[in-house]
Amino acid sequence: MDDARPFAGIDVVEFGQFIAAPFCAQMLAEGGARVIKVESPAGDPVRHLAPLAPGETRHFISRNRGKHVLPLDLRHPRAAAVIERLLARADVVLTNFRPGLAARLGLDWPSLAPRHPRLVVGNVSAFGRRGPDATLAGMDVVVQARSGLMAAGGRVQNGVPAAGDAPIADYACALMLAFGIASALLRRERTGRGGEVDVSLLMAALVVQNNSMVRVESADGPDHAAARARLAELRAAGRPCAEQMALSPQVRTPGMVNVYYRTYATRDAAIAISCVSAGLQRTLMRALGLADELHERPTTDPGAQARHYAALRPRVEAIVAGRTTAEWKRHFDAHGIPASGVKLPLELLDDAQALANGLLHDLPHPALGPVRVLAPPVGMDGSGFRPAPPTPPFGSETRAILGALGFTEEDVASLVADGVTRETGPGR
Secondary structure: OOOOOOOOOEEEEEEEEOOHHHHHHHHHHOOOOOEEEEEOOOOOOOHHHOOOOHHHHOOOOOOOEEEEEEOOOOOOHHHHHHHHHHHHHEEEEOOOOOOOOHHOOOOOOHHOOOOOOOEEEEEEEEEOOOOOOOOOOOOOHHHHHHHHHHHOOEEOOEEEEEOOOOHHHHHHHHHHHHHHHHHHHHHHHHHHEEEEEEEEEEHHHHHHOOHHHOOOOHHHHHHHHHHHHHHHHHHHHHOOOHHHHHOOOOOOOOOHHHHHHHEEEEEOOOEEEEEOOHHHHHHHHHHHOOOOOOHHOOOOHHHHHHHHHHHHHHHHHHOOOOOOOOHHHHHHHHHOOOOEEEOOOHHOOOOOHHHHHOEEEEEEOOOOOOEEEEOOOOOOOOOOOOOOEEEEOOOOHHHHHHOOOOOOHHHHHHHHOOOOOEEEEEEE
């Protein structure tokens, strides 16, 4: 066992698909855990999203490295014996089943705790386990809509709110789950008992909106009530979504929105700046050759602030538009102003800063050749987290995994013949 790796010696069984549970399991594997990913005989659905080789897709590789795959038909009567042997060796079980399925399969904490009290069970749900939406299925785009995250993003396509390409709620949920698992394992180290970690995509979507998830009743209560009433009127009248979204309270001040915390068009592209403190705001004005009169004569009148910064905004925009992004970047850097040109995601795969900090990893894939992926998101001294290798091909380790669980060659052959498991590539 490698003592430098935080999850060395930890056995994880992942009953996961898509993103949240699989990405969490990948992070645990990068920290030294041995992860067995249980997939249906058809394979994780992401294996079939534009495959580049049988069962291998960008989506699968991005969150399923460093694992050992066991195909298993969980509904088959003979699967229970395989699951029980997996659980007997496991420290952690991860699930993101549809609501109610974990309980029906006996893989929820109340079912497992009496037999495996040291087990840590991590469960991902869409909307949480209680309340009117608890039994509903949901994925990232649905949760972004339900949580307000989609509206907060401000993106509109064809007249309706739209999510960005990044499944924010899914990945935030994976990080929350990983923190919860690490916390439960730490508690087990102290107390000897396992437990349950419960996370939801809804909570993850709210966490990334934490700045907006505050209501000071004395200050915000009447405004929020009025906004809800007006929103009901607009919906009853069938008004456009953009008009409805405009009712979202602005948590940033007029100075932030208009001048100090925003993206500007430059001569050739765009640049973002962040000047939150008064000192940085004064520095920005000097760098632009302007002055903000409210720095010397501040006012608490919201209307006066809004009018002032609405007038200052076009002056700043005109100045920034006169130089290229690179020119402004050098100028702002020299003044200590946080700023960056707007990059496309594909540019980051060759970004000098990302490469210098080891944020990317070149994965030698046996079927696809070199694949550049993200390195482990957490750094730890002593190589506690290491980039994980590609997960072996679907079905290729079935015999070895079941053998390690105590099944004989004849047992394995029978399980394959009965369709409980398989040794070949994923079916459809």
